[in-house]
Amino acid sequence: MRNIKLTIEYDGSRYQGWTRLGKDESNNTISNKIIEVLKRMTDEYTIELNCGCRTEVGVHAYAQIANFKIDSEMDVQDIKHYLNRYLPMDIAIIDVEEMPERFHAQLNATSKTYVYRMTIDDVPSVFDRKYIYHCYKIPDKKLMQQAAMLLIGKHDFKNFSSAKKSKSTVREIYEIEVYGDTEEMQILIHADDFLHNMARLLIGTLLDIGLGNRMKEDIEDIFAGIQNPSAPCDPKGLYLQEITY
Known part of the structure; x- marks a missing residue:
């Protein structure tokens, strides 16, 4: 074979x-x-x-x-x-x-990267409307970067997932970048793996923090199960960017 x-x-x-x-x-x-x-x-x-x-x-x-x-x-x-x-x-x-015969796309993967694209321009582009989330308010990039620091490292992400069953919910996030200009902002998350809906829940929570709807300290309360994460981000702006082996 x-x-x-x-x-x-x-x-x-x-x-x-x-x-x-x-x-x-x-x-x-x-x-x-x-x-x-x-x-x-x-x-x-x-x-x-x-x-x-x-x-x-x-x-x-x-x-x-x-x-x-x-x-x-x-x-x-x-x-x-x-x-x-x-x-x-x-x-x-x-x-x-x-x-080689033993290569397996899932089992041999060492890390995965998602990127979220959102436009922060005054008027959303007609041509990009299906592929970029439009944020009508400009999020506080610095606040989102500070909140992202609380997510980096090895944690139990069970409260940032909608998975009902999983052998282990511990994952390690290597890097989260929040960057952009006056027209588009992007959030990049690089981790060893992602639980079901984990990327969308992380991004939704970071966006809520950037928009002033919740505090960056809420991250620790979500890990502890005291609070729930924000609603998942709109999937149309989310892209699987890279898988490394």
Whole structure:
């Protein structure tokens, strides 16, 4: 069996995330669209597609990583061309590479980076409205940076997640950057891994602090379970930027 690695870019606007299982199971997912084309390409009925990071409903990706195993001897460039020919236009295969047998997109990942884009201009762009969150008030960048410092390091992030079951909720955030100019602000979060909805809840809370709706000290109370995090940020501004191995 050959082990094939994909680097994927996608617009998550019209999909139910990377995959949707359980009571909310859906075929309208990024992974299902790719698997459908892979089955047609290889004539193999069962294909398991592993991803580096399961993005949620409406979240986009600049560089999602996935891998699958096939018997086909098809050249990697031919695989790339076939997938891009038959996939929807909002899913693109940037790169295809043959990997050692033991490579696994999720299990071998060492860190993941999300970036959140928001416009703070007076008038939201008509052309960017589906891909950048518009903030009608300018958040206090310095206050958000101070709050972000309380999140960096190894913590139990169970209260910053909507996951009902998880073996461990301890994660380590290596870096949070809040930067921007007079038109656009961005929040970058680099961590060893993310729990379900963790990135959106962290960003939503940081935004509320920046807008003066809550105090930066609330971060410690959320960790302690005394307060709840803010509502998750709008997914349209969130992008999976990088997965490292």
